[in-house]
Amino acid sequence: MRFENKKVVIASSGGSIGLRTAGLMAEEGACVALVSLPPEGKVSAQLTDEVACENIVSYTVSDFASEEEMEALSKKILEKIGTVDVIVTALIDKAPEGEWNEISDEDAHKTVRNILTGAETVLKFFLPPMIEKESGHVVIVTSVAGRTNVPGTPWPEALAYAGLGGVIRNGATVFGKNSVTFNGVAVGPVEGMDQPAYITENVSGIWGRKATGDDVANAVMYLSDDLSCWNTGEIVDLNGGFFAL
Amino acid sequence: MNRLINKTAVFVGGGSSVGSVALKSYLEEGANVVLVDIDEKYFERTRELREQYGPGRVATFIGACTNQADMDAAMKFAVDTFGKIDVLINLAGFHGSGHAEDIVEEQWNLAMDVTCSGAYRGIMAVLPYMKAQKSGHIVNFTSLGGRGNRGVAVSYAAWKAGCTGMTKAFAMALAPYGISVTAFAPGTLDTKQFERIPEKGSVPFKMPPGGFPGMPGFKGPALYNGQSVIKDRPIATLEEIAGALVYLGSDESSYLTGDCVDMNGGILMQT
Amino acid sequence: MQKLANRTAVFIGGGSAVATVALRHFMKEGANVLLVDVKDEYFERSLPERQQYPDRIKTMVASCTVPEEMAQAMAYAKEVFGKIDILCYYSGFHGMGNIMTVPETQWNIALEVNCFGFYNAVRAVYPYMKENQYGRIMNFASIGGRANRGVAITYATSKAGTIGLTRALAMALAKDGITINSMAPASLDTSEFERIAEKDSVPMKRPPMPPPGAGGPGGPGATRGGSFIPDRPIADLNEIAHVIVFMCSDDSAFLTGDCLDINGGQYMQP
Numbered sequence: 001m002r003f004e005n006k007k008v009v010i011a012s013s014g015g016s017i018g019l020r021t022a023g024l025m026a027e028e029g030a031c032v033a034l035v036s037l038p039p040e041g042k043v044s045a046q047l048t049d050e051v052a053c054e055n056i057v058s059y060t061v062s063d064f065a066s067e068e069e070m071e072a073l074s075k076k077i078l079e080k081i082g083t084v085d086v087i088v089t090a091l092i093d094k095a096p097e098g099e100w101n102e103i104s105d106e107d108a109h110k111t112v113r114n115i116l117t118g119a120e121t122v123l124k125f126f127l128p129p130m131i132e133k134e135s136g137h138v139v140i141v142t143s144v145a146g147r148t149n150v151p152g153t154p155w156p157e158a159l160a161y162a163g164l165g166g167v168i169r170n171g172a173t174v175f176g177k178n179s180v181t182f183n184g185v186a187v188g189p190v191e192g193m194d195q196p197a198y199i200t201e202n203v204s205g206i207w208g209r210k211a212t213g214d215d216v217a218n219a220v221m222y223l224s225d226d227l228s229c230w231n232t233g234e235i236v237d238l239n240g241g242f243f244a245l
Numbered sequence: 246m247n248r249l250i251n252k253t254a255v256f257v258g259g260g261s262s263v264g265s266v267a268l269k270s271y272l273e274e275g276a277n278v279v280l281v282d283i284d285e286k287y288f289e290r291t292r293e294l295r296e297q298y299g300p301g302r303v304a305t306f307i308g309a310c311t312n313q314a315d316m317d318a319a320m321k322f323a324v325d326t327f328g329k330i331d332v333l334i335n336l337a338g339f340h341g342s343g344h345a346e347d348i349v350e351e352q353w354n355l356a357m358d359v360t361c362s363g364a365y366r367g368i369m370a371v372l373p374y375m376k377a378q379k380s381g382h383i384v385n386f387t388s389l390g391g392r393g394n395r396g397v398a399v400s401y402a403a404w405k406a407g408c409t410g411m412t413k414a415f416a417m418a419l420a421p422y423g424i425s426v427t428a429f430a431p432g433t434l435d436t437k438q439f440e441r442i443p444e445k446g447s448v449p450f451k452m453p454p455g456g457f458p459g460m461p462g463f464k465g466p467a468l469y470n471g472q473s474v475i476k477d478r479p480i481a482t483l484e485e486i487a488g489a490l491v492y493l494g495s496d497e498s499s500y501l502t503g504d505c506v507d508m509n510g511g512i513l514m515q516t
Numbered sequence: 517m518q519k520l521a522n523r524t525a526v527f528i529g530g531g532s533a534v535a536t537v538a539l540r541h542f543m544k545e546g547a548n549v550l551l552v553d554v555k556d557e558y559f560e561r562s563l564p565e566r567q568q569y570p571d572r573i574k575t576m577v578a579s580c581t582v583p584e585e586m587a588q589a590m591a592y593a594k595e596v597f598g599k600i601d602i603l604c605y606y607s608g609f610h611g612m613g614n615i616m617t618v619p620e621t622q623w624n625i626a627l628e629v630n631c632f633g634f635y636n637a638v639r640a641v642y643p644y645m646k647e648n649q650y651g652r653i654m655n656f657a658s659i660g661g662r663a664n665r666g667v668a669i670t671y672a673t674s675k676a677g678t679i680g681l682t683r684a685l686a687m688a689l690a691k692d693g694i695t696i697n698s699m700a701p702a703s704l705d706t707s708e709f710e711r712i713a714e715k716d717s718v719p720m721k722r723p724p725m726p727p728p729g730a731g732g733p734g735g736p737g738a739t740r741g742g743s744f745i746p747d748r749p750i751a752d753l754n755e756i757a758h759v760i761v762f763m764c765s766d767d768s769a770f771l772t773g774d775c776l777d778i779n780g781g782q783y784m785q786p
Contacts, residue, residue, distance in 0.1 A: 173664040231507075
């Protein structure tokens with residue numbers, strides 16, 4: 001099994017990407033802590049419905065960007081699973097619709113906080129065990145909207161998803177000396193995700209279908225595999241051919 | 246170990262170091278493989294492995310990617326032997342010699358003919374089969390040398406970049422048939438487990454006076470001789486490369502198309 | 517011929533070293549410029565220019581992080597020069613730390629200055645540019661947000677973010693004849709000016725000198741990248757200014773949403 005005895009922390013704002021990544025990694029032998037947004041119990045219910053959940057423990061946080069909350073949660077999770085080998089973040093948020101200059105400051109900050117600061121905060125508290133043992137993989141799920149100009153992208157989302165690219169490249173550069181890799185998967189439309197219309201309508205990939213949670217999970221697993229340890233600072237453009245570098 | 250179960254793969258340039266190691270990974274993951282290369286001697290590298298798995302799982306074919314008829318025959322052979330083709334990996338490459346002021350035209354043309362047109366011929370040859378079955382994965386093995394500012398032969402940079410660009414165009418064109426086309430661009434590889442076989446038709450790389458930017462021994466200004474950012478890992482192992490080729494050849498990557506996966510230890514991170 | 521004749525530009529972060537040198541070129545090219553910065557002391561750098569062109573250069577103290585102040589700055593530019601054609605955004609904040617050590621406050625300030633501040637400026641200038649269906653907007657980003665550089669996480673993230681923000685705004689404003697681009701230079705030669713510490717910044721703690729070949733704060737070889745141009749490890753601010761003039765002139769009419777990499781070849785993107 002590809003992830004036998006690997007300890008995986010997945011931070012997901014909900015939907016198929018977090019669920020399927022947890023499920024497929026658990027099937028490959030990983031022990032997964034799946035952290036999601038409330039309501040509590042929702043993800044556990046989905047887990048029993050959708051995936052083999054023997055090796056998955058579900059947790060809930062109200063705000064991924066809250067240092068206080070993440071610190072407490074990381075202690076709790078690390079006590080339970082001991083260490084971390086893989087961190088996956090799949091945080092998405094929808095900025096309110098409307099003209100670019102009519103988005104309120106508060107809404108704009110909230111979107112950036114939920115996507116970008118959230119991912120950084122998760123890493124801040126789960127990275128130390130990897131640095132200490134000098135091995136590990138970080139995979140950040142971001143959006144095609146942070147890679148290129150998708151028509152209709154609200155600017156806070158473009159900012160936040162592009163910012164995740166900065167986190168990936170800087171993390172890869174800085175923590176390569178600790179043998180920790182940082183990579184990304186930039187997704188377009190994905191089944192089972194609550195995505196905004198500009199993604200589902202304007203990113204018309206050439207496959208004529210959305211990606212599935214499994215498609216994304218498989219890319220995440222490729223990048224989390226110890227065999228991919230020379231892959232770092234890379235963002236895989238998994239959007240069905242809309243944009244690829 | 247069945248990520249490629251019941252799949253048939255054709256490796257053009259299959260006798261290369263990468264092809265030889267990828268063969269092992271593909272066989273372990275359950276695929277049948279046809280190695281295509283220009284000379285029997287390339288297949289020596291995998292003799293033991295091939296004997297271990299036997300003719301029911303792996304076959305070889307002599308043919309050149311510089312010849313369309315050879316490629317057509319190779320694909321037909323693969324289909325005759327294993328019934329179908331699910332994965333085509335274009336591994337054949339040619340560096341060509343010469344820095345910018347010392348390019349030999351024949352080498353330049355040969356580099357194009359192998360690295361870029363060779364992949365094109367492979368794709369043309371496999372297309373009828375993949376089109377008919379409405380599925381397939383095509384992986385073009387390109388290079389960091391065609392992606393970033395590296396001190397490689399100009400012909401190498403040019404045609405590896407050409408092959409990456411071609412990948413995107415083919416991805417757009419072949420998606421309606423359910424065929425994904427991706428590129429894979431690694432940095433330097435650790436090939437020392439194999440004895441080197443010089444590329445056919447190649448002349449040795451001629452260093453310009455004073456060395457070449459990015460190459461060891463260069464005496465000029467401290468240029469971007471970018472290295473891996475990962476501790477103690479200056480180059481990739483072939484097993485790691487094979488791991489990526491398994492992902493790109495399997496159904497795990499079936500939504501991925503047109504993309505070039507860069508595996509280079511962080512030497513080049515594209516935005 | 518003057519590339520910016522009769523154009524009016526607003527420089528946010530106009531007291532920075534880059535803006536001060538760009539100002540000289542904008543004068544030569546015929547523009548009027550309002551310099552906006554957070555403290556008067558920044559404007560001392562451009563004293564000779566301001567004395568030479570008292571009617572064409574004005575200054576104003578205002579902060580990019582306060583939307584109202586940005587609106588006031590644009591209103592002032594309109595009042596003194598009659599219109600606004602060009603917005604150059606130079607404000608920047610480095611911050612400190614890596615993913616694990618970054619203080620929350622520094623993270624937030626970096627996003628505030630490098631990202632939201634740019635948005636505030638664009639939103640404030642928009643009505644004036646819309647009025648004339650013309651505008652050139654330049655956002656000063658960095659290779660630190662673009663490539664594998666072992667800079668502070670705050671800097672890498674916010675500069676990467678602002679490049680994405682630039683693209684989104686470029687799409688939104690194209691219909692009004694406004695182009696928006698960012699640029700990502702590498703190290704700059706600012707030795708002409710005395711350094712003024714960034715407001716609210718905490719000095720970045722450098723690790724002790726690493727052994728040869730260890731490659732600074734990143735992994736081995738990570739940040740060793742140098743310019744490819746012989747004897748030119750860093751950029752002259754005049755070279756940067758030429759690029760800014762291009763981005764703000766009619767010559768760049770078909771360029772929008774792009775990020776210009778001016779780095780001596782140390783990072784070439786496929």
